[in-house]
Amino acid sequence: MGSADVQQPRYRIAIVGSGPAGFYTAEHLFKQRPALDVAVDMFERLPVPYGLVRFGVAPDHQKIKNATKAFERTAGDGAFRFFGNIEIGRHVSVEELRHRYHAVCFATGAETDRRMGIAGEDLDGSHTATEFVAWYNGHPDYRHHAFDLTAQRVAVVGVGNVAVDVARILCRTPEELGRTDIADHALAALAKSHVREVYILGRRGPAQAAFTNAEVRELGELAGADIQVVDEEIALDPLSAAAVADAGDRTLDRKLEILQSFVGRAPGGRPKTLTLRFLVSPMELVGDEHGRVRAIRIVRNELYPADDGTLRPRATEQQQEIPVDLVFRSVGYRGVPIPGVPFDDESGRIPNDVGRVLDRVGGSIVPGMYASGWIKRGPSGVIGTNKPDAGETVAAIAEDARTGRLPTPAHLEDAESIVRERQSGLLTFDDWKRLDALERARGEAADRPRVKYVTTDEVVAALRGT
Numbered sequence: 001m002g003s004a005d006v007q008q009p010r011y012r013i014a015i016v017g018s019g020p021a022g023f024y025t026a027e028h029l030f031k032q033r034p035a036l037d038v039a040v041d042m043f044e045r046l047p048v049p050y051g052l053v054r055f056g057v058a059p060d061h062q063k064i065k066n067a068t069k070a071f072e073r074t075a076g077d078g079a080f081r082f083f084g085n086i087e088i089g090r091h092v093s094v095e096e097l098r099h100r101y102h103a104v105c106f107a108t109g110a111e112t113d114r115r116m117g118i119a120g121e122d123l124d125g126s127h128t129a130t131e132f133v134a135w136y137n138g139h140p141d142y143r144h145h146a147f148d149l150t151a152q153r154v155a156v157v158g159v160g161n162v163a164v165d166v167a168r169i170l171c172r173t174p175e176e177l178g179r180t181d182i183a184d185h186a187l188a189a190l191a192k193s194h195v196r197e198v199y200i201l202g203r204r205g206p207a208q209a210a211f212t213n214a215e216v217r218e219l220g221e222l223a224g225a226d227i228q229v230v231d232e233e234i235a236l237d238p239l240s241a242a243a244v245a246d247a248g249d250r251t252l253d254r255k256l257e258i259l260q261s262f263v264g265r266a267p268g269g270r271p272k273t274l275t276l277r278f279l280v281s282p283m284e285l286v287g288d289e290h291g292r293v294r295a296i297r298i299v300r301n302e303l304y305p306a307d308d309g310t311l312r313p314r315a316t317e318q319q320q321e322i323p324v325d326l327v328f329r330s331v332g333y334r335g336v337p338i339p340g341v342p343f344d345d346e347s348g349r350i351p352n353d354v355g356r357v358l359d360r361v362g363g364s365i366v367p368g369m370y371a372s373g374w375i376k377r378g379p380s381g382v383i384g385t386n387k388p389d390a391g392e393t394v395a396a397i398a399e400d401a402r403t404g405r406l407p408t409p410a411h412l413e414d415a416e417s418i419v420r421e422r423q424s425g426l427l428t429f430d431d432w433k434r435l436d437a438l439e440r441a442r443g444e445a446a447d448r449p450r451v452k453y454v455t456t457d458e459v460v461a462a463l464r465g466t
């Protein structure tokens with residue numbers, strides 16, 4: 001081995017997951033050159049890349065999807081390969097990856113929802129926000145999910161941006177949706193929707209709402225729905241008022257002004273009503289004799305200062321039943337364990353220290369294993385938040401490479417051979433580029449950004465048909 005090889009081996013890095021966290025990790029890895037020579041293989045279970053950008057970002061928020069331009073640049077690097085339609089843990093095990101790469105970084109996001117833990121949560125008509133979001137965005141696993149949109153009244157539990165997305169999509173007019181890249185099956189179903197009333201339910205007050213300003217402002221500007229609030233729920237309780245005054249946070253002040261502007265707004269005769277409620281917690285989903293949701297029982301909360309300095313909700317005696325036929329819980333996402341990778345069930349994350357995977361929370365480093373994005377830090381922040389987060393993980397990988405702490409892979413043959421052997425339906429980034437062009441062409445014909453191919457069979461047939 002020549003001295004150049006000794007100083008500079010080419011580090012082979014596998015990234016599992018092709019959402020923002022995966023792509024930002026690859027981008028940061030390439031930025032380590034020339035100090036670190038890297039080749040990156042990205043593994044994706046689905047036939048197409050981009051994870052949350054394709055399957056999470058709302059179809060009426062196209063601008064946010066511009067993030068993919070940077071991902072495309074990364075994918076264009078000669079040292080990058082995309083292995084789509086390959087599930088780690090099914091086609092290839094984590095152990096097999098570790099035998100072929102110096103480092104494996106998990107960027108698998110948070111694929112499921114937290115539960116509310118209340119009676120009736122599993123009644124017919126009660127769904128998770130993730131299911132609905134994945135369905136309307138054309139995620140292949142959710143193509144055949146059905147939501148009974150003959151429902152007239154819908155409750156969305158939670159006041160984060162996902163709850164706002166779900167409520168907004170339910171309130172959009174068919175014309176508005178028809179200009180987006182929403183999946184065709186969802187467009188058809190939502191065009192026939194009977195939904196008339198949508199409630200968004202926050203367990204704490206307006207000052208603690210998780211949604212961001214642009215998102216809540218948009219709720220007041222919908223063509224298809226009048227916004228309503230309960231005046232006394234918008235008025236701040238003394239503890240919140242003091243906390244807001246202390247915080248001196250202009251963004252928060254602005255959020256409260258936006259909410260205040262909804263008070264007493266006269267209905268504009270729009271077909272739907274969107275009601276934002278605060279300081280109410282769901283107690284129970286009430287079913288009818290067929291096991292279908294017919295109401296949500298809520299309790300009014302008051303806030304108290306918790307030991308950590310935050311204001312937490314506490315139930316009062318005041319209860320109320322709101323008749324609803326459909327419920328979406330949107331109380332936060334949760335990571336899903338990967339066979340062969342440590343997982344902390346309590347937080348729903350891979351235990352890690354600045355991206356280095358640990359064998360348990362507070363435990364020892366598992367050499368050559370890393371995590372990035374939501375599976376590393378939990379489901380928080382916007383797409384761009386994953387960039388510095390990935391930078392932190394890559395700094396750990398680079399340091400471990402420099403200090404000789406990356407394990408040497410046992411097998412030196414190219415991983416592509418095992419991937420192709422296990423999955424004849426492997427899809428590459430070139431396949432994606434062709435599919436992307438096809439989807440955009442279908443979109444252009446319909447005055448839409450794109451018309452998505454949804455299932456793997458549809459993707460394969462589209463690529464074959466060209």
Ligand code: NAP
Pocket residue numbers: 061115116157158159160161162163165202203204208209210211215281282330331332333379380381382
């Ligand atoms: P989130 O921002 O963490 O909001 C979760 C909401 O659920 C909070 O309002 C929380 O209230 C509430 N909640 C939790 N447990 C509850 C319970 N048992 N009963 C009632 N309410 C409960 O999560 P998210 O909406 O899923 O969003 C995830 C991340 O993606 C966020 O960072 C979000 O900003 C981001 N995102 C951004 C966009 C965008 O930029 N347009 C769009 C979608 C998502 P408490 O605060 O009281 O816990």
